[in-house]
């Protein structure tokens with residue numbers, strides 16, 4: 530049969546199918562150092578956790594006892610889903626015998642989980658939210674996981690993880706897993722943002738996109754408008770602005786990872802401001818806002834608390850919350866401008882008031 534009849538597979542697709550996550554991570558390093566091997570092995574463990582959780586999620590609806598609430602409340606004061614515990618235990622299991630990390634700090638555990646035999650100084654700690662958006666789990670909507678890798682900054686005698694209370698620039702590797710129609714893993718080591726799609730037939734995460742860049746502006750604003758009356762007036766003014774102006778559309782899934790992934794690829798802004806109930810917002814800094822802020826900046830975007838760069842914030846406790854405004858540079862700046870204007874008017878008002886009262 531002539532060439533025209535041959536079913537030629539373009540070479541690039543074969544090569545691309547061989548660009549697995551672990552190979553891509555190694556390529557991020559200039560040489561095959563111990564650090565390169567450690568980070569690649571750690572990312573492979575994260576990928577294994579993602580595969581195990583994907584498998585559970587895809588069958589949970591058919592498994593007795595896999596879904597629903599445990600009846601417990603976590604350190605956040607939130608009702609715990611059975612899937613939260615399962616996913617948390619998966620991360621512990623895949624790292625316990627790995628010799629790769631000393632500690633695991635999770636949204637689901639008040640204190641870090643220690644793996645004592647792996648705790649010489651300088652060892653790694655994985656911080657993670659095992660199932661982000663678990664309110665979506667029982668209704669088969671997208672959920673995610675967020676992770677950040679840090680290195681021990683000194684001894685941790687009291688085993689409270691106090692040396693983890695550092696700003697987001699100390700993150701060595703960050704990423705998230707999006708459990709959607711396909712399972713996507715997005716990561717950065719500080720050299721761009723790269724996405725991988727799980728090929729179930731191979732059991733491998735295959736490179737999908739390298740050096741992802743967030744558009745400088747996008748149409749999406751993603752926020753829970755049900756909190757409108759709990760926000761500062763500056764945020765309400767911003768919301769009224771996007772309501773009145775053409776070119777904006779609201780998208781909100783209740784799961785940060787899915788909402789952020791849309792912003793990463795299409796542009797726009799996600800915000801979870803402080804509310805009357807939670808003045809510091811709902812999202813946790815060390816394993817939600819800071820990893821995503823690192824990704825956003827690596828992709829040419831911006832991440833702010835509304836008044837300061839998220840990556841500069843130094844937490845006072847492991848589960849500290851922070852307001853979050855993240856996404857396209859222009860859209861984050863627009864939200865910040867409403868906060869700055871409001872703050873200025875407030876201080877002018879106070880000055881006028883005090884001048885009148887003299």
Ligand code: P6P
Nearest residue numbers: 661662663753783784785786811
């Ligand atoms: P609300 C999920 O519980 C989560 O931590 C994020 O994934 C999500 O963005 C947010 O909370 C949703 O919170 O108050 O809008 O339901």
